[in-house]
Amino acid sequence: MKRMIICVASIIAGAGVLYALTGREIMEKSDALPDPASTESRAVMKIYRNGALKETKEFQMYSKKYGQDSRVLIRFIRPTKIKFLTHSYKSREDLQWLKTSSGKPKKIVGSDSGKPFVLSHFFYEDLKGREIDDYNYTLRGEESIPGGECYKVEAAKKSGDKVYDRIELFVRKSDYFVVRVNFYQKGKLLKFLTNYDIKSIDGILTPLRMVMSLPDGKGKTEITVTSVKHNIPVNDSLFNKGTL
Amino acid sequence: MDRYLRFVLKYPVPVLAAIITITIGLGFGIPRLKFDNSIEVMMPKEDREYIYYKKIIETYGNIGKFIVANTTADSVWTPRFFAALDNMITDLEEYKSFDATREQARLKKLDALLAGKEVTRKQILGRFSDDPPFQRTLARAMDRLFGNADTLGQWGMRSLRRDMARSYRLKKKELIDVILSPLTAKDISGKDDTLSAVDLVEKDDDDRRILPKSDKDFAAFEKKLRHNPSFKAALYAEDPATGKITGFGLHLRLKDTKDMGEISDEIWRLLKSYDGQLSVTPHGIPIVTKFMNDYMMHDLKTFLPLVLLVVIIVFFLNFRTPRGVLLPFATLVIADIWIMGLMGFLNIKLNMISTSLPTLMVAVGSSYSIHILNQYYIDLTTIMKIEKREGLRRSIAHISVTVLLAGITTFFGFLSLATNQVTGIREWGITSAIGVLFAVVIATSLIPAMLALLPQSALSGRFILTRTGGKDSRRETWIDRAVRLFSKLAVNHSRAVVAVFAAIAVISLIGVSMIKVETSVLTYFKKDDYIRSSIPEIRKYGGAMGMNILVDSGQRDGIKDPAFLRELDRISEWLRLEKNRDLYVSRADSITNIVKTMNRAMHNDDPAYYRIPDSATTIREYFEIFSGNDSDFDGRIDEFESLLDEDYRTAMIFAKMTSPMDNFLYTSDLQVILDKVESHLRKTVPKPYSTRITGDPRIIIALSSYVVKGQLLSLLFSLMVVLIIVILLFKNWKAGLVSVIPIGFAVTVSFGIMGWFGIRLDSATAIIAGITIGIGIDDTIHFLNTFRHFRERRLSVDETIRKTLSISGKAIIYTSLALVMGFSILVLSNFKPIILFGMLVSITMTATTLGALLILPSVIKATGVSLEKSKSKSKFWKYFYIGRFFNFD
Known part of the structure; x- marks a missing residue:
């Protein structure tokens, strides 16, 4: 079933970290950008298909670091009440649970990396934290895009689930923040993520609007952060499977 | 017409050169012809049900186009069976998900291998030992293209490369939408508070399925299969007596495409290449359509030449001269090449209905050319007395007008089918109308041009005139005797003839009321056929x-x-x-x-x-x-x-x-x-x-309703068109009414026989009515115009009937005889529509011949109807009398 999301948090908390490292040095600088110890946020997800708004969802998200491990809870407020909980470990497989409004928490087994997250244009893979060493990076030049002057870095996953053949990260020269990501599948551009309204919140660069778009313009999912706080106290019990 | 004929006779070589050039040019269109027997070809595109169906396909996928296959073996619980099933599904997956990089690399590697002067099968397969799916693709292609040949020369290598390029293009279309099988299905399980969406057969890191091998694996796999009730009779089939699993289901849903034939062929070949390792029984609409295409292609290739051969033989028996055989034969073959080539260039696909076009061309081509030749032989004495080309002109001018009239009437009759709602019938109407024009042009150009060039002395046989006592005489044949009998019956017993045929028509009408309409294509197949x-x-x-x-x-x-x-x-x-x-x-x-x-x-x-x-x-x-x-x-x-x-x-x-x-x-x-x-x-x-x-x-x-209403209405419409043309041509409304009697009779008899003998009216048999009009009107026009010709020379009705039958009657019998014999060959086919087609065309030919030679003169005689031109001076005739364009005045 749905694999737990660890890094909607990462996107909201700092997508610069999410797509860290390129032609290794660039991506290391990007990866070195400040990362929050905890985050509490609220966001609205709007799904557009064929130019029309099809669905609006709202969710809350809590994340907290535990050393090199981390925990994330995504709690949908409307129209469903689904909860996703992920315990992410540096040295072993992640653990994931979900709970529907009427059922008991269920542990999720199996990989859903390439599958859509709540029927949006995001895959579970897009929401995961990425380890800098999991990829090989190649600098593909520099490009000026609406987000600013960028390094264009190609990343190819070394092993594990390869949802994409490769991804292209556009890393802003001014602050090493990733402003756009192109995702390729079977040699073709499948979709692209653009980060907008990038602001420093509590010292953390945070995009307040993220849009995952299809290249043919026929669909997109827009996540708008309505509130976000970094490095605040978050109750550990939130991340307990039993209290889901 | 006269001016045209003068031109042809004056410049026979350029005319022939033009015909040959056009024939060669259009001939290149024939290899482009494709078959499409899908039901959509027939359905009116503006039909509400059809539009809804297409809209639903856009939303829900190609809901009707799926292939179901039972895969089985003596025992399905063996590693060998699973390995074969896995390979088969892996091969199919290449048509579902196209990997451009992989496919290009394969072709590049193959190109390098095929760069030499020759290569062995072993070398080719060995080179791709690290790529089993492509290795199997190559093996299948080589089996099909070269059989057991071990070494490929330049030609073989080119063929293989071409076939792989074709396969590449086909894979790129990703025409398989869904593959459902026990090896690709997923299930959801939620035991022990754990939710898992699992493949029934899991994959390793290299994306290869981990197949069950031991008894324990098989038991676990069977348990997974039986876990989900909806898998029964979908993913597996049980023996009803023992409850044991005896086979696995394979379901392929195809995308909506106009080229269903090509992907169905490919899938069929792929599945059947596993025969021996496992037993596969594919079925479903794409497979049925594929079989129909194959049978029609096979029959067209096998039987059309046979039909032509029989027609040639009958031509020879009739005329006993090389030109009497070759000229009509050339006319109908060239007419076929023109229309089929044009269809190829215009990308009009052959279907159950349009496959009748070559036959129709044979029919009308024979008719037009035989009438011209017949007239030529009749006038030969005169021609020989004067300058050859002038003699030919005088002889052929009159009959050419009749041929042109028949052609134009048939043209409009067929063209009226362009109003039909059934797409296939509409296309048939337009292409057959064009084909008829082609046949007229070829018959009235090729034959005079050739006769102008050929020496007169080549004549021999039945029509050779022998001078006996200063009088012309010919050997009397059974055809002469038959014509005399028809004349006798029509002149002396007209009322009895009309009464007998009226009775036949009534019996036929009872049969018509019993006709059942059928558009389910399964009825096309014999009981023992695979389908x-x-x-x-x-x-x-x-x-x-x-x-x-x-x-x-x-x-x-x-x-x-x-x-x-x-x-x-x-x-x-x-x-x-x-x-x-x-x-x-x-x-x-x-x-x-x-x-x-x-x-x-x-x-x-x-x-x-x-x-x-x-x-x-x-x-x-x-x-x-x-x-x-x-x-x-x-x-x-x-x-x-x-x-x-x-x-x-x-x-x-x-x-x-x-x-x-x-x-x-x-x-x-x-x-x-x-x-x-x-x-x-x-x-x-x-x-x-x-x-x-x-x-x-x-x-x-819906299609069945269109076939009944649409086709029958179109038939009436065609008859109306014919009726109007004949009225305007002969300036006599009674001539119009009389003209539809023989055709109406032939159509009624054809449908009546279908009703009495339980032959269902379907898209294929419905077109027989069209062919009946084509041939029927031809015979009728020949009779009527010749009748008019002699009647205007102030002969009595009796004498006119005798004279008309002695000229037109023989040509009509020659044509009908050749075609009845020719099309009877089709009953040897394995495909029911072709058998019925052959049978019904033969019956129709006989009915139209009797209609023109017996009913028509009998009705004229019995009713005393005058076919003379109206003397009316009304403005209507001033504007609408079209006979003036054909020198009727």
């Missing part, structure tokens, strides 16, 4: 056809309402009730199966929870957390796409239909079934829900 003999294998999976019931909830996201899902369930259950066995619904799948499976999984696989949850929010959540791909990002998991629309408003129930044990469902059966289901839905489905049935059964029924 019919394999039905029991496919019945194990619930059949290969189904109706699609669309249930509209009336609002966006309405599908997520438990009350709506329960309504869906209620309908599905009703369809499968014992009391509704006459619906032949074997299973009825809808989105409720998935929702119930999810609900059970979310409740630790407790069977009690295999039901629809009570909360709409829960159902919505199930849709959102269901593990699956959404390849086109339309908000529906791929598994949902055939079951609900993008707005989650309208759900589809796919009711798979089987058939009676030893038969199949006729169109009339389908009508009864759909009526019953519709009536039930109308009475029981509560507002605001609404339902509508679509799918192949609905289209088959």
Whole structure:
């Protein structure tokens, strides 16, 4: 079933970290950008298909670091009440649970990396934290895009689930923040993520609007952060499977 | 016409050169011809049912176009069986998901290997030992192209490269939409508070399926299969007596494409290449269509030359001269090349109806050329007395006008079919009209041009004139005797003849009332044919056809309402009730199966929870957390796409239909079934829900209605056109009425025989009426124009009939004889429509001949109808009398 999301948090908390490292040095600088110890946020997800708004969802998200491990809870407020909980470990497989409004928490087994997250244009893979060493990076030049002057870095996953053949990260020269990501599948551009309204919140660069778009313009999912706080106290019990 | 004839006779060589050039040019179009026998070819594109069906296909995928195959072996629980099944599915997956990089690398590698002067099969296969799917693709191609040949030379290498390029292009289209099999299916399990969406057969890191090998593996796999009730009779088939699994189902859904034939061929070859390792029995509409294409192609190649051969022989027996054989033969062959080549260039595909075009060209081409030659031989004495070309002109001028008239009347008769709603019949109307024009042009150009060039001394045989006592005489043949008999009957016993034929027409009309319409293509196949003999294998999976019931909830996201899902369930259950066995619904799948499976999984696989949850929010959540791909990002998991629309408003129930044990469902059966289901839905489905049935059964029924109404109306319309043309041509409305009597008789007899002998009216047999008009009007015009010609010379009616029959009658008999004999050959075919076609064309020929030679003169004699030109000076005739264009004045 749905694999737990660890890094909607990462996107909201700092997508610069999410797509860290390129032609290794660039991506290391990007990866070195400040990362929050905890985050509490609220966001609205709007799904557009064929130019029309099809669905609006709202969710809350809590994340907290535990050393090199981390925990994330995504709690949908409307129209469903689904909860996703992920315990992410540096040295072993992640653990994931979900709970529907009427059922008991269920542990999720199996990989859903390439599958859509709540029927949006995001895959579970897009929401995961990425380890800098999991990829090989190649600098593909520099490009000026609406987000600013960028390094264009190609990343190819070394092993594990390869949802994409490769991804292209556009890393802003001014602050090493990733402003756009192109995702390729079977040699073709499948979709692209653009980060907008990038602001420093509590010292953390945070995009307040993220849009995952299809290249043919026929669909997109827009996540708008309505509130976000970094490095605040978050109750550990939130991340307990039993209290889901 | 006279000026044209002068031109042809003056410049025979350039005229022939032009004909040859056009023939060569259009000949290049013939290899471009493709077959398409899908039901969509026939359906009027503006039909509401068809538009709805196409719209539904856009939303739910190609719902009717699926291939079902039973895969089995002596024992299915062996590693060998699973390995073969896995290879087969892996090969099929290449047509589902195209990997451009991989395919290009394969071709590049192959090119390098084929760069030398020759290469062995072993070398080719060895070079791709690290790529088994492509190795198998190559092996299949080499088996097909070269049989057992071990070494490929330059030609062989080029052929192989071409075939691989074709295969590349086909794979690129990704025409297989869905592959469902035990090796590719997924299931949801929720035991021990753990939710897992698992492939029934898992994959390793290299994306290869980990196949069961030991008895323990097989037992575990069987347990997984039996875990989900919806897998039974879908993924596996049981022996009803023992309950043991005897075979696995393979279901391939194809995308909506105009080139269904090519992908169906490829899939068939791929599946059958595994014969020996396992037994595969593919079925479904794409396979049926493929068989139809193959049979028609085979019969066209085998029987058309045979028909031509028989026609040549009959030509020879009639004329006994080389030119008497070769000139008509050349006319009809060239006419065939022109029309088929033109169709190839215009990308008009051959189908069940248009396959009759070569036959039609043979018929009209023979007729036009025989009439011209016949006239030539009749006038030979005169021609020999004067300058050859002038003699030819005088002889051929009159008959050419008649041929032109016949051609124009037939042209408009066929062209009137362009108004038909059935696409295939409309296309046939236009192409056959053009073909008729071609035949007229060729007959009136080629034959005079050739006769102008050929020496007169080459004549011999039946028409050679022998001077005996200063009088011309010919050897009397049975044809002369037959014509004399017809003359005698028409002149002396006209009322009796009319009475006899009227009685035949009445008996035929009774037969017409018994005609059953059939548009289910399964009726085309003989009982022992694969398509019919394999039905029991496919019945194990619930059949290969189904109706699609669309249930509209009336609002966006309405599908997520438990009350709506329960309504869906209620309908599905009703369809499968014992009391509704006459619906032949074997299973009825809808989105409720998935929702119930999810609900059970979310409740630790407790069977009690295999039901629809009570909360709409829960159902919505199930849709959102269901593990699956959404390849086109339309908000529906791929598994949902055939079951609900993008707005989650309208759900589809796919009711798979089987058939009676030893038969199949006729169109009339389908009508009864759909009526019953519709009536039930109308009475029981509560507002605001609404339902509508679509799918192949609905289209088959709609098409059947078009075939009956559309084709018969078009037939009447064609007759009207013919009637009007003849009236305007002869300036006599009675001539028009008389002209349709023989055709009407022939059509009635053809349909009457169909009714009496249980030959069902379908898209193929319906076209016989068109051919009847084509040939019937030809014979009638020849008779009427010759009759008019002699009548204007103030001969008595009796004498005119005798004279007309002695000239036109013989030519008509020659033509009919050749064609009846020729088309009788078609009864040797293995394909029922071709057999019936041959039979009915032969009957039609006989009926039109009798109509023109016996009924027409008898009616004229019995009614005393005058066919003389009206003396009226009205403005109508001033503007609309078209005979003046043909020198009737």
